[in-house]
Amino acid sequence: MWEQVRAEQPRIVAELIAFLRVPNLASDSADIRANAALLIQMLERRGVSARLLESPAGGPPAVFGELRTPGAKRTLVLYAHYDGQPVRAGDWATPPWTPTFRAAPGGLSDPIIQPPADDTIAVDTRLYARSAGDDKSPIVAMLAALDALQRAGARPSVNLKFFFEGEEEAGSPHLEALLREHAALLRGDVWLFGDGPVHVSGRPQVVLGVRGTLDLELTLYGPARALHSGHYGNWAPNPIVELAHLISAMRDREGRVQIPGFYDDVPPPSAAERAAVRTAPQTDDSVRRSLGLHRTEGGGALVGERVLLPALNLRGIAGGTLGVNAIPTEATASIDFRLVPRQRPERVRQQLEAFLRSRGYSVVHGDEAPPAAVERTRLVRLAWGEGYASVRTSPDAPAARRVAALLGAATGTAPVVVPSAGGSLPLDVFRRALDAVPIIVPIVNADNNQHAANENLRLGNFFDGIVVYGVLMGEGEDRPER
Amino acid sequence: MWEQVRAEQPRIVAELIAFLRVPNLASDSADIRANAALLIQMLERRGVSARLLESPAGGPPAVFGELRTPGAKRTLVLYAHYDGQPVRAGDWATPPWTPTFRAAPGGLSDPIIQPPADDTIAVDTRLYARSAGDDKSPIVAMLAALDALQRAGARPSVNLKFFFEGEEEAGSPHLEALLREHAALLRGDVWLFGDGPVHVSGRPQVVLGVRGTLDLELTLYGPARALHSGHYGNWAPNPIVELAHLISAMRDREGRVQIPGFYDDVPPPSAAERAAVRTAPQTDDSVRRSLGLHRTEGGGALVGERVLLPALNLRGIAGGTLGVNAIPTEATASIDFRLVPRQRPERVRQQLEAFLRSRGYSVVHGDEAPPAAVERTRLVRLAWGEGYASVRTSPDAPAARRVAALLGAATGTAPVVVPSAGGSLPLDVFRRALDAVPIIVPIVNADNNQHAANENLRLGNFFDGIVVYGVLMGEGEDRPER
Numbered sequence: 001m002w003e004q005v006r007a008e009q010p011r012i013v014a015e016l017i018a019f020l021r022v023p024n025l026a027s028d029s030a031d032i033r034a035n036a037a038l039l040i041q042m043l044e045r046r047g048v049s050a051r052l053l054e055s056p057a058g059g060p061p062a063v064f065g066e067l068r069t070p071g072a073k074r075t076l077v078l079y080a081h082y083d084g085q086p087v088r089a090g091d092w093a094t095p096p097w098t099p100t101f102r103a104a105p106g107g108l109s110d111p112i113i114q115p116p117a118d119d120t121i122a123v124d125t126r127l128y129a130r131s132a133g134d135d136k137s138p139i140v141a142m143l144a145a146l147d148a149l150q151r152a153g154a155r156p157s158v159n160l161k162f163f164f165e166g167e168e169e170a171g172s173p174h175l176e177a178l179l180r181e182h183a184a185l186l187r188g189d190v191w192l193f194g195d196g197p198v199h200v201s202g203r204p205q206v207v208l209g210v211r212g213t214l215d216l217e218l219t220l221y222g223p224a225r226a227l228h229s230g231h232y233g234n235w236a237p238n239p240i241v242e243l244a245h246l247i248s249a250m251r252d253r254e255g256r257v258q259i260p261g262f263y264d265d266v267p268p269p270s271a272a273e274r275a276a277v278r279t280a281p282q283t284d285d286s287v288r289r290s291l292g293l294h295r296t297e298g299g300g301a302l303v304g305e306r307v308l309l310p311a312l313n314l315r316g317i318a319g320g321t322l323g324v325n326a327i328p329t330e331a332t333a334s335i336d337f338r339l340v341p342r343q344r345p346e347r348v349r350q351q352l353e354a355f356l357r358s359r360g361y362s363v364v365h366g367d368e369a370p371p372a373a374v375e376r377t378r379l380v381r382l383a384w385g386e387g388y389a390s391v392r393t394s395p396d397a398p399a400a401r402r403v404a405a406l407l408g409a410a411t412g413t414a415p416v417v418v419p420s421a422g423g424s425l426p427l428d429v430f431r432r433a434l435d436a437v438p439i440i441v442p443i444v445n446a447d448n449n450q451h452a453a454n455e456n457l458r459l460g461n462f463f464d465g466i467v468v469y470g471v472l473m474g475e476g477e478d479r480p481e482r
Numbered sequence: 483m484w485e486q487v488r489a490e491q492p493r494i495v496a497e498l499i500a501f502l503r504v505p506n507l508a509s510d511s512a513d514i515r516a517n518a519a520l521l522i523q524m525l526e527r528r529g530v531s532a533r534l535l536e537s538p539a540g541g542p543p544a545v546f547g548e549l550r551t552p553g554a555k556r557t558l559v560l561y562a563h564y565d566g567q568p569v570r571a572g573d574w575a576t577p578p579w580t581p582t583f584r585a586a587p588g589g590l591s592d593p594i595i596q597p598p599a600d601d602t603i604a605v606d607t608r609l610y611a612r613s614a615g616d617d618k619s620p621i622v623a624m625l626a627a628l629d630a631l632q633r634a635g636a637r638p639s640v641n642l643k644f645f646f647e648g649e650e651e652a653g654s655p656h657l658e659a660l661l662r663e664h665a666a667l668l669r670g671d672v673w674l675f676g677d678g679p680v681h682v683s684g685r686p687q688v689v690l691g692v693r694g695t696l697d698l699e700l701t702l703y704g705p706a707r708a709l710h711s712g713h714y715g716n717w718a719p720n721p722i723v724e725l726a727h728l729i730s731a732m733r734d735r736e737g738r739v740q741i742p743g744f745y746d747d748v749p750p751p752s753a754a755e756r757a758a759v760r761t762a763p764q765t766d767d768s769v770r771r772s773l774g775l776h777r778t779e780g781g782g783a784l785v786g787e788r789v790l791l792p793a794l795n796l797r798g799i800a801g802g803t804l805g806v807n808a809i810p811t812e813a814t815a816s817i818d819f820r821l822v823p824r825q826r827p828e829r830v831r832q833q834l835e836a837f838l839r840s841r842g843y844s845v846v847h848g849d850e851a852p853p854a855a856v857e858r859t860r861l862v863r864l865a866w867g868e869g870y871a872s873v874r875t876s877p878d879a880p881a882a883r884r885v886a887a888l889l890g891a892a893t894g895t896a897p898v899v900v901p902s903a904g905g906s907l908p909l910d911v912f913r914r915a916l917d918a919v920p921i922i923v924p925i926v927n928a929d930n931n932q933h934a935a936n937e938n939l940r941l942g943n944f945f946d947g948i949v950v951y952g953v954l955m956g957e958g959e960d961r962p963e964r
Contacts, residue, residue, distance in 0.1 A: 048561045060918075069495065083805060083869060085804070085807065086805060086806055088803055088806075128505070176642065196713070197713070197750045198511075210712075213712065213807075215805075215807075217804060217805070221774070223773040223774065223775060224774040224930065225929075225931055225934065226930050226933070226934030226935065227773070227934070228904075228905055228933050228934075229793075229795040229797055229820070229933070230692075230693055230789075230818075230820055230903070230904045230906050231789070231903065231904040231905045232696065232904065233737075233795040233818070233820050233904060234737040234779060234780065234788045234789065234791055234792075234793035234904070235778050235779055235780070235782075235788040235789070235904075236773060236775060236778065236779070236893055237735070237775060237778070237779055238779075238795060238796050240797075240798070240799045241729060241733060241735065241796050243726070244725070244726040244727075244730050244796070244799075245726075245729075245730045245735055247722070247723060247726035247727075248726050248727045248730040251723060252727075253719070253723065253724065253727055255715075255716040255717070255962030256537075289857075290706070291706050291707070291709070292703070292705065292706040292857045292858035292859060293705060293719060293857060293858075294718070294856075294857035294860045295719065295859070296718065297716055297717055297718070297719055298716065298717070300717075302717045306717040307712075307713070307716065307717070309716055310716075311711075311715040312712040312715075312716040313715035313718050313720060313807075313809060314723050314726070314801075314802065315711055315722075315802050315803065315804075315805070315806055315807055315808055315809070316722070316801065316803045316804040316805065316806065316810070317722045317725075317726075317799055317800065317802065317813065318799065318800055318804060319796075319798065319799045320796065320797050320798035320799065320816065321568070321797065321798045322699060322797070322798040322814065322816040323568065323697075323699070323700065323797070323798065323816055324567060324568055324797055324798065324816075324933060324934075325567070325695075325697075325795075325797055325933050326933045327797070328797070328798070329796060333722075334803075334806075336711050336712075336715070336807050337793050338711070338712055338715050338716070340704075366633040374776075375771075375774045375775060375776035376774035376775075377774060377775050377776050377777070378776045389829055391764070395550050422710075422712045422713040422714065422716070423710055423714060424712050447707075449707055449708065450710050450711070451708070451710050451711070451806060451807050451808045452707065452708030452710075452806075452808045453708065454707075454712055455806030
């Protein structure tokens with residue numbers, strides 16, 4: 001199948017570029033529906049019957065496609081999401097929705113190029129755009145895989161369904177209602193998730209779980225009006241200082257969360273999980289050096305140990321004004337928790353709120369008015385996201401073994417089997433609503449800057465990914481020749 | 483003299499408004515020179531010979547004026563500054579350089595008004611604008627005081643000099659060179675500083691000193707590129723977490739600075755200082771309640787105790803992006819130290835840098851390139867301001883006693899004698915360059931929001947302040963009748 005992909009490279013890349021040009025914040029309804037409409041066209045162009053699925057709870061639509069295979073008894077559902085993380089345009093070297101190519105490996109120091117319009121595109125070429133890595137390229141790869149299968153004279157060996165979500169980066173608040181509403185339509189034997197990066201070594205990987213996630217904006221308050229820091233400094237409590245002490249009390253410098261009870265629900269890795277991670281290449285040292293880190297938190301291996309634990313990340317902090325001599329009125333920390341199996345978001349919420357109360361704070365939520373009798377410096381205002389729990393499929397499960405074997409055959413390399421990604425997908429929602437068996441097969445490069453400025457895709461990963469998805473759709477009947 | 487001021491209220495207010503309309507960031511050379519040119523006109527209109535004084539080191543000019551009094555043997559120099567703090571326009575209810583009146587006491591909830599164009603302006607009326615409190619209104623009050631003296635048939639009993647600085651809010655980096663260059667011109671027996679607010683009780687006050695100040699922007703670094711917080715969270719060190727722990731280690735929640743050696747140079751208050759603060763009204767509880775503070779740092783009284791100690795204030799913090807799931811590449815804290823006598827800025831710099839090195843950081847300054855062999859997460863980047871030391875005049879000094887007596891006579895109220903303001907002025911520079919005896923007589927309301935958004939002036943304070951400056955210029959020969 002590799003030859004079929006190579007011959008079509010310029011056309012495939014052109015389809016990806018056209019898709020990346022459409023801005024895709026989940027919060028921007030008009031843009032997100034323009035993406036969905038384009039996806040419907042992309043599916044129908046290939047003979048896949050396609051429609052929008054709306055959630056009774058509102059929010060962006062999902063795009064659903066179905067291609068029945070005569071005689072097939074099993075159904076593979078392919079998942080990816082078409083929305084992207086918010087951007088701060090000023091941080092990007094080139095605009096986030098203007099796809100831009102650069103030669104590798106110098107990254108942003110490489111000149112902007114136009115790749116050749118034939119099959120000689122260099123595999124190290126990088127394509128910069130929001131969602132180039134996360135998560136539009138897997139969508140285009142899935143569709144190109146279907147084309148390549150057909151051009152190779154093969155056809156899917158299973159019924160195929162496509163499910164493209166439109167609010168994954170916003171925490172999927174409307175997804176569960178959508179899945180329940182359309183449960184009959186969405187039934188499948190295995191859900192194949194195309195999201196996240198391949199192993200940092202470049203080896204293919206099968207990811208059998210994800211961490212759960214829970215978002216929080218936490219605001220502490222200082223004086224009712226900003227105060228001259230000279231006249232009042234040393235007397236009026238400073239909300240930045242209070243926030244720094246609170247963060248330090250919540251989480252140490254080794255990643256250990258100090259909220260009482262936080263680890264009560266955290267199970268140790270199973271024997272099968274420990275066996276799987278032992279086969280992963282150890283690349284921590286080179287990654288650490290390339291990122292300029294003189295140490296890592298907790299001292300353990302990234303894939304083998306650290307991401308099997310929960311985490312508390314500070315993704316942003318803001319308070320006062322740099323260079324203005326005042327005690328500010330408030331300071332806000334933006335937090336994302338990463339959860340492991342058995343940690344329920346609602347329980348983590350309770351644990352943190354109990355911890356805050358134990359420190360003397362009065363908790364208010366969202367825009368709720370504070371109790372009249374409570375001084376503002378006693379308040380902590382919390383804006384919680386919905387969050388979702390972690391899911392893992394055992395490395396011993398039959399579907400897990402089958403996908404790993406097919407992936408190894410497709411690529412000629414034993415895949416890295418990862419018990420859980422560090423990142424999050426709302427897989428728990430799929431399990432609860434559809435009893436789905438989720439397996440993740442990522443294709444994009446590990447250094448794709450996903451969620452950040454200058455997100456990018458290495459084109460070699462993209463082309464290899466098309467072959468991988470093609471083989472998984474063909475369930476091994478069609479072997480690539482490379 | 484009070485009657486002379488009242489009759490002229492509309493004209494005096496109009497002059498203040500015209501002055502407040504001119505934007506006055508020290509960093510904006512064209513604007514700052516427009517302010518200086520206007521000041522020259524305002525002085526010359528009153529027969530004061532006026533000129534710009536440039537610093538050989540560059541920077542904004544000072545405005546100098548001189549009015550000799552035949553036969554006078556003593557010289558009073560009146561100081562104020564015409565530059566203002568930076569603004570974040572979005573935080574202001576009305577634009578910072580569009581002076582706006584509101585009735586009191588509701589503050590921003592009061593409607594915008596036009597005060598009457600006669601002598602019935604309500605004393606509680608507030609005028610909102612950048613520098614309405616800090617520090618253009620004292621300048622206009624000094625000039626109106628001169629007018630009122632003359633209209634009252636009196637005249638100054640001393641030679642008068644005016645010195646209006648243009649970079650006080652920027653830390654006065656060019657001031658010392660300017661003072662040394664023009665030292666002969668600037669000689670005087672007493673320097674009277676019109677800056678800062680009156681006591682929160684509304685009582686007049688004489689302030690005999692200031693805290694020194696030292697600014698710092700401190701940046702810590704995370705990974706070389708922003709990382710997906712799921713895939714790398716719990717492994718890659720997070721610069722916001724590192725910064726929170728560093729801030730917590732530098733300063734506790736009671737205002738105590740934890741940098742080793744920081745208090746070595748801090749003297750206890752003298753007997754005269756302790757006696758002076760005992761006479762100050764205790765208003766901490768009402769101020770605390772009005773600001774919504776459930777506690778104050780360190781537990782001591784604001785004027786009597788806390789501002790006689792040094793302080794470390796967090797004026798701003800920034801890192802990452804609220805709501806974006808990434809481990810950011812850096813985080814910055816913006817700090818201002820407040821210093822007391824004998825604490826030298828250069829020594830505090832050394833103490834903090836030694837503290838950072840003891841925690842394993844490699845210190846770089848400004849835009850300096852880091853050592854090639856040092857990983858970025860080991861770096862701390864420091865951008866120090868020049869800073870200046872604290873100055874105090876003893877409450878027992880003859881000039882201090884005389885000003886306090888005149889102020890009491892002018893207002894009919896015993897003034898609060900404050901050994902040191904919490905805020906900072908570059909008085910140490912005046913002492914070093916000119917051997918000046920500095921005494922501060924503030925006039926503006928304590929709740930003027932100086933340095934912050936919605937800075938404002940209570941007009942009653944302004945009118946009273948004109949009388950106060952008039953009496954001090956007349957050195958008591960002319961008593962107000964109110």
